[in-house]
Amino acid sequence: DGGITQSPKYLFRKEGQNVTLSCEQNLNHDAMYWYRQDPGQGLRLIYYSQIVNDFQKGDIAEGYSVSREKKESFPLTVTSAQKNPTAFYLCASSTIGGSINEQFFGPGTRLTVL
Amino acid sequence: SQELEQSPQSLIVQEGKNLTINCTSSKTLYGLYWYKQKYGEGLIFLMMLQKGGEEKSHEKITAKLDEKKQQSSLHITASQPSHAGIYLCGADHGANSKLTFGKGITLSVRP
Numbered sequence: 001d002g003g004i005t006q007s008p009k010y011l012f013r014k015e016g017q018n019v020t021l022s023c024e025q026n027l028n029h030d031a032m033y034w035y036r037q038d039p040g041q042g043l044r045l046i047y048y049s050q051i052v053n054d055f056q057k058g059d060i061a062e063g064y065s066v067s068r069e070k071k072e073s074f075p076l077t078v079t080s081a082q083k084n085p086t087a088f089y090l091c092a093s094s095t096i097g098g099s100i101n102e103q104f105f106g107p108g109t110r111l112t113v114l
Numbered sequence: 115s116q117e118l119e120q121s122p123q124s125l126i127v128q129e130g131k132n133l134t135i136n137c138t139s140s141k142t143l144y145g146l147y148w149y150k151q152k153y154g155e156g157l158i159f160l161m162m163l164q165k166g167g168e169e170k171s172h173e174k175i176t177a178k179l180d181e182k183k184q185q186s187s188l189h190i191t192a193s194q195p196s197h198a199g200i201y202l203c204g205a206d207h208g209a210n211s212k213l214t215f216g217k218g219i220t221l222s223v224r225p
Contacts, residue, residue, distance in 0.1 A: 004156075035215075042202065042217035058212075090156060101206055102147060103213060105156040 002027045004106035006091050011111045013078075013085070021076045021109045023091035032074035033092040033103065036060060043090065049074055050096050078111060086113045117141060118205050120216035127193050128224050134189045135219045137203035143183045145206035147213065152199050160188075160201075190221075198223045 004025040013019045025032065031050045035043040045058030049068040063082025068074055074093075078085045088110050092103040119138045127133050137146065145164050149157040161170045163179035163186060170177050174191045190197055200220050204213040 006156075033212075040217060043204075043215040045212065048212065088154070092157075101145060101213065102159055102162055103157075103204070104159070105149075107156045108154070110154065 004091060004093055004104055006089075006106035006109050008109060009107065011109055013111065013113050015113055016080045018077055018079050019111065021078070021089055021091075021111070023074045023076065023106060024072055025074075025091075025093040025104075025106075026072060027093055027104060028071075029093035029095055029104070030071070031094045031096045032068070033094075034058075034064075034066065034074070034076045035090045035092065037088040037090060037108075046076065046089075085111055087111060117207070117214050118203060118216040120201075120203060120219050122219060123217070124220040124222075126222045126224065129194060130192055132189065132191050133193055133221070134187050135201055135221070137186045137188075137205075137216055139184045139205050139207070141184070141205075141207045143179065143186075143205055144208045146179055146186045147204040147206070148177050148186070148188055149202045149204060150199050151202060151218070157202060193221075193223045195223045195225055197221060 007022045033048040034046040044060050046064050047066040049055035055066050065077045090108045091106040094103045117140050121136050147162050148160040151157045161177045166181040166183045168179045176189045179186045200218045202218040203216045
């Protein structure tokens with residue numbers, strides 16, 4: 001079945017540690033996205049990528065880094081510079097161009113900083 | 115200021131009742147996407163609207179986009195507990211395939 005997978009489902013981290021969240025898709029989509037969701041805040045865009053080896057900052061990129069070495073994979077690293085990393089992180093993918101940009105979402109990773 | 119406003123913020127209805135929620139954009143919409151989310155899970159796509167005046171239905175859910183393409187409503191007929199969740203709208207403002215999301219509306223359906 002085609003879809004997006006995120007791992008792990010739950011992640012705990014000590015303050016000062018970097019942590020990497022995985023996102024993989026087998027939909028052959030060119031574009032991939034990372035969002036952060038906090039209660040009452042909706043989804044906020046962290047980073048997005050439309051092509052391999054290229055990515056752009058979203059609205060809240062500070063304290064995060066990404067890579068796009070393969071079309072299928074778009075890992076997100078939450079660095080120790082992120083002041084308030086506890087949140088629910090969602091990865092999405094979509095085709096680009098054309099008139100329809102429906103984004104398909106993964107199941108999410110809940111990160112808790114202890 | 116918020117580019118995309120959803121109202122009401124939350125809603126509690128009795129099972130069997132109809133309800134309407136709204137999504138209002140400060141900019142013209144090139145596309146409006148409705149998603150549903152169960153708490154702690156990913157977003158599930160419901161419907162996409164593009165043309166002014168467009169209306170789409172799926173099972174008991176109907177979504178409309180106004181003629182000016184700046185507001186969308188989502189109507190649920192004869193609500194059921196399975197309709198409970200968070201409803202988010204995502205707007206395509208023509209910005210390079212990016213979507214802007216509203217804060218979401220939490221719907222509870224009392225049996």
